[in-house]
Amino acid sequence: MMHILDEIRERFGAEWQNEQRPDLLQIGVQAKTIVPLLTWLKAHTPFVQLTHLSAVDWIEDGEFQLTYLLTDPKAHVSLMVCTRIDREQAEAESIHALWPQAVTYEQEINEMFGIHFPGSPRQGVPFILEGWNDIPPMRRDFDTVAYMNSHHPSRPGREHTDPRAYIGKVFGERGYLHDDD
Template sequence: MSSDQSKTQNGSEQKKSSSDSTQTSISKKTENITPEFEGSLINQLVTRFGDKLVQVIYVRPGRTKILVPPNEIVQVASFIKDRLGFDHAESVSGTDYPNDNQIEVIYHLSSYSDDKLSSQILALSTRVDRNESRMPTLINIFRSAEYHERETFEMLGVYFEGHPRNERFLLPEDWADIPPLRKEFRIKGR
């Protein structure tokens, strides 16, 4: 997808002409296709961050995904926790996209303290360059992301700036091969 395109909540592509038209378009689609609760979350994010959001996708009831640039992820994550009430990172996952030369890192956020949010998952994602796969850590916002970020570091090679322990804990200390969840990794003997 080119940088001048955005996906709306229903997954259809649209051209972005300005932040106002993007916000209006997202707001209209939110009112028409998403449940009220998810629509409210999306509208709050769009109102606060506008064009800083690369994608906003309503996936299904209880599931919303947003994609932000790596340099905006800390600010957006802070807003999600402090203003929207998502207080917990359930998991952090990653996907290697070698054809795009990118790795996507996804934080699956929910809440232990708010009953309304406990059935919601907000997927906060960003994409980093495969060759310079660095991004800020979110453990100062979501403490539960510590081991998940370590696993993502180890398995995909994403370095989390500010993380106190970007080090091995699953693979052998002497692991000298490429990260095993990168697409070019091959199991020896197969």
């Protein structure tokens, strides 16, 4: 299946490529080639099914990574098409014209990461959160502990223990119980 990665690199230009497993290929491309690339993949290759669309926050690089997971349903081979977009101007091209189910993924990513997909329907419509008025919660600069302490206070008397120290105290240095114990 490696030949398809080579063909993508020749046609669209890839930044990196990887064969993680025989049935899982990865390729990183420029953001502007995403729509032509996916259109070509859907029209001319067996990768016709959009299985997943997810985002990762690379806050150190100041970038978001978008991962389009395509699947060849006959050969059961998946292809991860990865791209990086700027974290400040978080905008990506919508692929809802290729796969209608992408609307839901883009809606969720828009809500959880604040990435905007111009032209995609239901952008900004609440999907999981209701009445959220903070920065999108899946961004890594969102401090969940501070948010919880300020919005949902704990009952007095909650104790915190360091898990490693506690397990060592209870189960000994080995850190787990064995059948022989």
